[in-house]
Amino acid sequence: MAVVRLRCCMSETDAEAEVTVVLPDGSELTVPAGSTVEDVAFEIGPGLGRDTVAGKIDGELVEKYAEVDDGDRIEIVTDQSDEYLTVLRHSAAHVFAQALQRLHPEATLTIGPPTDDGFYYDVTDVDVDEDDLAAIEDEMDEIIAADYDIEREVRSREEATEVYADNEYKRQILDEEADGEEVTFYVQDGWEDLCQGPHVESTGEIGAATLLEVSAAYWRGDEENDSLTRVYGTAFASESDLEEYLELREQAQERDHRKIGQEMNLFSIPTVTGPGLPLYHPPGKTVLRELSDFANELNRDHGYEEVETPHVFRTELWKQSGHYENYKDDMFLLDVNDEEYGLKPMNCPGHATIFDQQNWSYRDLPQRYFENGKVYRKEQRGELSGLSRVWSFTIDDGHLFVRPDQIRQEIESVIEMIFEVVETLDLEVEVALATRPDKSVGGDEIWESAEEQLRDVLESGGYDYDVEPGDGAFYGPKIDFGFEDALGRVWDGPTVQLDFNMPDRFDLTYTGEDNEDHQPVMIHRALYGSYERFFMVLIEHFDGNFPLWLAPEQVRILPVSDETLGYAHRVKNELEDAGFRVEVEDRDWTVGRKIRAGHDDRLPYMVIVGDDEQEAGTVSVRDRFENQRGDVDLDAFVDHLVDERDEKRTEPDFVDAE
Numbered sequence: 001m002a003v004v005r006l007r008c009c010m011s012e013t014d015a016e017a018e019v020t021v022v023l024p025d026g027s028e029l030t031v032p033a034g035s036t037v038e039d040v041a042f043e044i045g046p047g048l049g050r051d052t053v054a055g056k057i058d059g060e061l062v063e064k065y066a067e068v069d070d071g072d073r074i075e076i077v078t079d080q081s082d083e084y085l086t087v088l089r090h091s092a093a094h095v096f097a098q099a100l101q102r103l104h105p106e107a108t109l110t111i112g113p114p115t116d117d118g119f120y121y122d123v124t125d126v127d128v129d130e131d132d133l134a135a136i137e138d139e140m141d142e143i144i145a146a147d148y149d150i151e152r153e154v155r156s157r158e159e160a161t162e163v164y165a166d167n168e169y170k171r172q173i174l175d176e177e178a179d180g181e182e183v184t185f186y187v188q189d190g191w192e193d194l195c196q197g198p199h200v201e202s203t204g205e206i207g208a209a210t211l212l213e214v215s216a217a218y219w220r221g222d223e224e225n226d227s228l229t230r231v232y233g234t235a236f237a238s239e240s241d242l243e244e245y246l247e248l249r250e251q252a253q254e255r256d257h258r259k260i261g262q263e264m265n266l267f268s269i270p271t272v273t274g275p276g277l278p279l280y281h282p283p284g285k286t287v288l289r290e291l292s293d294f295a296n297e298l299n300r301d302h303g304y305e306e307v308e309t310p311h312v313f314r315t316e317l318w319k320q321s322g323h324y325e326n327y328k329d330d331m332f333l334l335d336v337n338d339e340e341y342g343l344k345p346m347n348c349p350g351h352a353t354i355f356d357q358q359n360w361s362y363r364d365l366p367q368r369y370f371e372n373g374k375v376y377r378k379e380q381r382g383e384l385s386g387l388s389r390v391w392s393f394t395i396d397d398g399h400l401f402v403r404p405d406q407i408r409q410e411i412e413s414v415i416e417m418i419f420e421v422v423e424t425l426d427l428e429v430e431v432a433l434a435t436r437p438d439k440s441v442g443g444d445e446i447w448e449s450a451e452e453q454l455r456d457v458l459e460s461g462g463y464d465y466d467v468e469p470g471d472g473a474f475y476g477p478k479i480d481f482g483f484e485d486a487l488g489r490v491w492d493g494p495t496v497q498l499d500f501n502m503p504d505r506f507d508l509t510y511t512g513e514d515n516e517d518h519q520p521v522m523i524h525r526a527l528y529g530s531y532e533r534f535f536m537v538l539i540e541h542f543d544g545n546f547p548l549w550l551a552p553e554q555v556r557i558l559p560v561s562d563e564t565l566g567y568a569h570r571v572k573n574e575l576e577d578a579g580f581r582v583e584v585e586d587r588d589w590t591v592g593r594k595i596r597a598g599h600d601d602r603l604p605y606m607v608i609v610g611d612d613e614q615e616a617g618t619v620s621v622r623d624r625f626e627n628q629r630g631d632v633d634l635d636a637f638v639d640h641l642v643d644e645r646d647e648k649r650t651e652p653d654f655v656d657a658e
Helices: 012-016 037-044 046-051 084-103 130-146 157-163 168-176 239-254 257-263 282-301 315-321 323-330 348-355 404-424 444-460 531-541 562-577 591-600 611-616 634-646
Strands: 018-022 028-032 054-057 060-063 074-077 119-124 151-156 182-188 191-194 208-218 227-236 312-314 333-336 339-343 367-376 392-402 428-434 465-468 478-484 490-499 521-526 555-559 582-584 605-609 618-623 628-633
Touching: 028 037, 037 046, 037 054, 037 074, 084 119, 084 130, 084 182, 084 191, 084 208, 084 227, 130 208, 151 157, 157 168, 157 182, 157 191, 168 191, 208 239, 227 239, 257 531, 282 367, 282 392, 282 404, 282 531, 312 315, 315 323, 315 339, 315 348, 348 367, 348 392, 348 521, 392 404, 392 531, 404 428, 404 444, 404 478, 404 490, 404 521, 428 444, 428 490, 444 478, 444 490, 478 531, 490 531, 555 562, 555 591, 562 582, 562 605, 562 611, 562 634, 591 605, 605 611, 611 618, 618 634, 628 634
Parallel strands: 428 465, 555 582, 555 605
Antiparallel strands: 018 028, 054 060, 054 074, 119 227, 151 182, 182 191, 208 227, 312 339, 333 339, 367 392, 392 521, 428 478, 478 490, 490 521, 605 618, 618 628
């Protein structure tokens, strides 16, 4: 937990000064210097002031006591705001910690932040496992029922250090993150925690809370540090909201891509090959190949040319691009004949180098490159999870080198491509503008220009978007698209990034209409994000029931008896001639068992052939929804399959089509 800096006192001159803040509707409000978010709310209206729980300054969630500065974009958070749940869950983390220390006074607390789905708290010096959660939950329920006030207290750093004389983790937070001579604690029923907030007013506001699981974690996420116990939980304003969440969580566990991946033989990550290094089995590679073909077709249709770069480069390239300085800790570095090389964490420096190998005129731009490029990033082992976070992954990367006057058109074209992916696969997306991070390259003017141009594209296109302060790439701001799956979960996905820095670092030029050298602008983009995470999203979104064009096995022929096995293979040949992936189920099973196996294998279609079908030259068709139609002309079925595949429809629809 970081600790906020607080103003100790305010001079008479400061008190007379004023600052102007920007409200969500774009209007401006002038308030006295030293005003807090809560003060701003009261200036807007006394009712809003009384209802204020927290605030957002330039998109960052802060406590209502945080001071505002001139030019800040301010949002007020009440119990009707989307952010309220985050605040409530932060308070639930404190309730957990208090309950734990009531039962286990020896427990040492470290950090306990809210998350997208709930909260966690990392603790040590106590042995907690799944069997202990029920007792801790009972204690949490008592704390919530008691409705203790949650009070904010300001203390000196010296006093805080004394409080945590026996807690090296809190002292490290104070030493490394606390800014200023005063820090904040939040106190409930005599129990206290160093924290920047924000929190709800009392424990009783937490309508329902539960603990979910226990795992191991490293302090600061670094496997070189101490191992801690992490307890996950969640909280909601009402019991019904919690019950709905738990039901969705159970569905999510059933859709877990690791479970389905094993059932469908899609991929594996065996210990012997190393963590975060997935192996794709034939069915999984089939899905990836179809996704690659789709992306490649989109790229070519939009004027991209395919390139290829190696997996490893001399680190001189990474130093020139800025990745070495910003990504060194996440890179796999190699010593080759006393020279340092690095597995590539990104494809962009290679593409910039390709562009640099030729002389370009303004008439030649834009130049658009694409590559399904394998990259490597040394994530902490504790952060690795199935295909969602791995060491080795493939980006459907694209880089454009454009004139400044082409920026808008090219970004709009990229967004058009992204929405073609989204609509084809029946997904929803959330859009966000990610701005300059603390760790970045380039001057203020460049960043302001880049952010403004991306904002203009989003606003002129009528897109609803959030602002993610500090989440941009180190070389430029970006527009991020989060995929929303069938269960309403949002996953990192496509991105389009505007980069004025790398062309400068590589001294990229083109000859302008004035016959002078000019620097192009570089646009980075990905339509999927990475194949690994996108594959994970699709597995869970479709519950393994891939649409026909993606399904590893598209049709399975089920002969009723050995006497119709020959006819089954003739049907298979006709379907294969039309380009479909088809198998014949020739095991000595009953038809009912074959059908059950086909459903378990998540097949789009099964074709049943018996004596009647063989005599008539027809088939019976059964889809994954257990709908069946008999006496089907084989040519008509093939024609329908071709249409369903080529149109990339997301559901089998032959049985219902008439």
